[in-house]
Amino acid sequence: MYSMSENKFYTFIPFFVFIAIFLGSGILLGGFYMMPSPIAISVGIITAFLCFYKTSMNDKVISLINGCGDSKVITMCIIYLLAGAFAVVTNAIGGVDVMVNIGLSFVPVEYLAIGIFVIACFLSLSIGTSVGTIVALGPIVVGLAEKSGTSMGLLCGTLLGGAMFGDNLSLISDTTITATQTVGCQMKDKFRANFKLAFPAAIVTLIILVFMTGSESTIVFELGDTSNFWVVIPYVLIIVLALLGVQVFVALFIGIVVAGCIGLMQSDFDVLGFAKLTYEGFVSMNEIFLLSMLTGGLAKMVEDQGGIDWLLRQMKKLMKSPKGAEFGIAGLVSSIGVCLANNTVSILVAGNLARDIATEYKLDRPRVASILDIFACIVQGVLPYGAQILILLEFTNGKIDYIDLMKYSYYFVSLLIITLFYMVFLRKRVQIA
Secondary structure: OOOOOOOOHHHHHHHHHHHHHHHHHHHHHOOOOOOOHHHHHHHHHHHHHHHOOOOOHHHHHHHHHHHHOOHHHHHHHHHHHHHHHHHHHHHHOOHHHHHHHHHHHHOOHHHHHHHHHHHHHHHHHHHOOHHHHHHHHHHHHHHHHHHHOOOHHHHHHHHHHHHHHHHHHOOOOHHHHHHHHHHOOOHHHHHHHHHHHHHHHHHHHHHHHHHHOOOOOOOOOOOOOOOOHHHHHHHHHHHHHHHOOOOHHHHHHHHHHHHHHHHHHOOOOOHHHHHHHHHHHHHHOHHHHHHHHHHHHHHHHHHHOOHHHHHHHHHHHOOOOHHHHHHHHHHHHHHHHHHHOOHHHHHHHHHHHHHHHHHHOOOOHHHHHHHHHHHHHHHHHHOOOOHHHHHHHHHOOOOOOHHHHHOOOHHHHHHHHHHHHHHHHOOOOOOOO
């Protein structure tokens, strides 16, 4: 057991090492993914084994393995594999080309970014998952960028923002459910509080995108074939299944099978070819698979050393007023988000303390739940090693990097500014305990 008064700041050194190597190598080498991310996180894990010298080697190994094998981590890893397989198989049957041509036939090139942002917002709001939205729309958006000549960074950045819009706001999102349950408020009340911040941020983003039109799309192209509508079925099926509440990895599995059957009927490949394409999709996600698994292991090692509990106690010491308490909650969930790279788990870890703080300072609980969710999603949306960004960049096959994506992620900046303004100047005079 560790002492309650013992300083546990050192437990976060492995994360600092990982982030320094990951980001530092990207700056020095001119590309954020020149250094394989699993190697960077492996150095962080080695650092943890050296830093946590008071713990036996056997306990450290068990902690690492438990973190790597966490059910949430494994579920996400399965989603990665299936997302990769879905992207490769649907591309092999011509699905991406047809979807791109259909998109271009309905949306003028100069308004592609606006259209993608709106579609992503509605889809993510409906299905409650940013990962599912990116998986469903990512390959299509990349294809639209390549075919239309529109900046891929712009389209992918707007997709990322729209995907996180619904992840943060949706009533069926894991983050909404976790925030409301841990803090102790109704989802409809949290939705109202959250909507006051997320909707204006979305409007500001749309205004910015309107001013961006005309300057990013300069290539004239010929519209391709849109008659083979059969290859669109897997995409539509995934969206419909997600809207019906089917888990993302189940929907992806069904989508892969349907795409494979279409490919077999069209003679795009035989059964062996289908198997090879599926495996090729699995392999394409190896890096993000390993990174997520190893990050989960490192996070568990830090947690077992008492690092997370120590961070919670330190943040609570800084809260001297209701306004300070709100900022403390925001800083708390953001700090945990940087360490864990999972917005739902970050809210889960910070939620119980946030509830205690809300009671102590008589804070409005729907507002607290909203702050928890917003800052967790902002951090998740800008982390270079977050699942959403890694999946999206994987779909681009190295055509853009993290910086290209971030410079067009207007939604996160808008949401952060609006939320901070709201926290500083528009705090309720009468708070609900």
